[in-house]
Amino acid sequence: MGCNISYLFSRDDCTGKDLTIGNGINSGSSKPQGYSWDQKRSEQDVSMFTIDGLENGEEGRLPGTVNGQQFQIKNCKNSSIYIFDWSNTITIDDCTNCKIFIGPVKGALFVRDCADSTLVSLCGQFRTRDCKNMDIFLHVNTQPIIESSSKLRIGCLQFCYDSLPEHMKLAALSPWQNVWWKVHDFTPPDEGKNWSKLSSIFKVKDCLPKPQLDRLKVLHTSSEQVDSVIPLTTGPSKSNDNSSEASLVAIFYNEKQSELGRECMKKMETVPGVNLVRTALLKVRKADSERHFPDWKDKVETGAVLCLQLGGIGAQTVASEFATAERNYVWISKNDPNKDIQALFGLAEMALGF
Structure with missing residues (x-):
């Protein structure tokens, strides 16, 4: 929406002649003045x-x-x-x-x-x-x-x-x-x-x-x-939220971040029973990282963090093996995975306004 302002008269900067703008007609010509937005609209096929x-x-x-x-x-x-x-x-x-x-x-x-x-x-x-x-x-x-x-x-x-x-x-x-x-x-x-x-x-x-x-x-x-361009996620449930076999994988910002996320998924798919529960790509504030994830404080300022929650028997093994291969950019939960998962996705939901 916006304001619709109509000027009755204006002046041609080149000729000095008055132009009638209110009805879109040049006073020196009977030819209607064209407008770019009218032309664009007429060129589109609404169907x-x-x-x-x-x-x-x-x-x-x-x-x-x-x-x-x-x-x-x-x-x-x-x-x-x-x-x-x-x-x-x-x-x-x-x-x-x-x-x-x-x-x-x-x-x-x-x-x-x-x-x-x-x-x-x-x-x-x-x-x-x-x-x-x-x-x-x-x-x-x-x-x-x-x-x-x-x-x-x-x-x-x-x-x-x-x-x-x-x-x-x-x-x-x-x-x-x-x-x-x-x-x-x-x-x-x-x-x-x-x-x-x-x-x-x-x-x-x-x-x-x-x-x-x-x-x-x-x-x-x-x-x-x-x-599929979209990772297959199962979504949280009571069974995978409370499972002892859960892990949080965090991939810090780098030019291969998305590629590393898909490599983690491929490794997960080789272990029957391990599922990708949910993912998040979010900008973590340094204050939040210091409160929940002290190991992240020097890495979150470079860009968004890609996080994957794995669930099912073997989830921690998959995460550990993946982190070992890509240790420069990857962090995994160790002591209390479920606590880390709740903290991280709590931040993600706050960022989305839930």
Whole structure:
């Protein structure tokens, strides 16, 4: 929004002639004056940013076609929809029995009055209202919010397509900041819950079919864990929060930080029963490091710290072996892992405003 100021008369600095600005017409010519914002608006095809009334069909957008604009999906039934691009905000309204993929959304993804559908998405914020019976695979950098919704099953997104890492950077989304499991329900029931975690046996590939349109099939996509840009996390639970087999791995800022995080994950995957519970990428203040992690005080000022919580039998062994190989940049919890985990992710939640 802003102020709209109209000047009735101005003067051409080159000719000295008066120009009539209020009606956009030069007093010396009958030709209307053009404005850059009008030209930009007229050049955009509004239909490129809306999918409305699709039934029993398939539709989608390729990289470069949305390019950070707002997008709407509404009134669709029995259809598959794919947005392989980044956007500013997206609204999905009144869709039933649909399978929808949404690429990185810089701001909020709003889902309203939808039912019996599958949604796979990456976004900065996630909101539902009046939705029911949905499977949702999510990567979200802030706390998901649901309202007046029921029978929602939410899990960790696993997906990749050409240009996804680039689109995530444009949308300012970090692959290491995914709190899909920390759902806040504005309208909780008296008994039970309106949402549940999707079991690990449910995979994106089982719920979201690959595109069949020729113009969409040219894009390489994968929902396999090994290809996913997003780390697979289980989310905290009573079992892994209280487990004696837990470890916190901290990787201090360096040019190989993200690469080292993925190397730790690969090592973890070689040990059955060890899971990646959650991750965080956060800037730790020196005062907080001195209070909770004295060993960090000389390292936190260089940049954000990447933290991984490992859980399950063998977690401490995996962390110890990884830290030994990368001792210059890696710290692991030793004496009281659960205390360190609570302290670190408490700082992470404060940073996110929980």
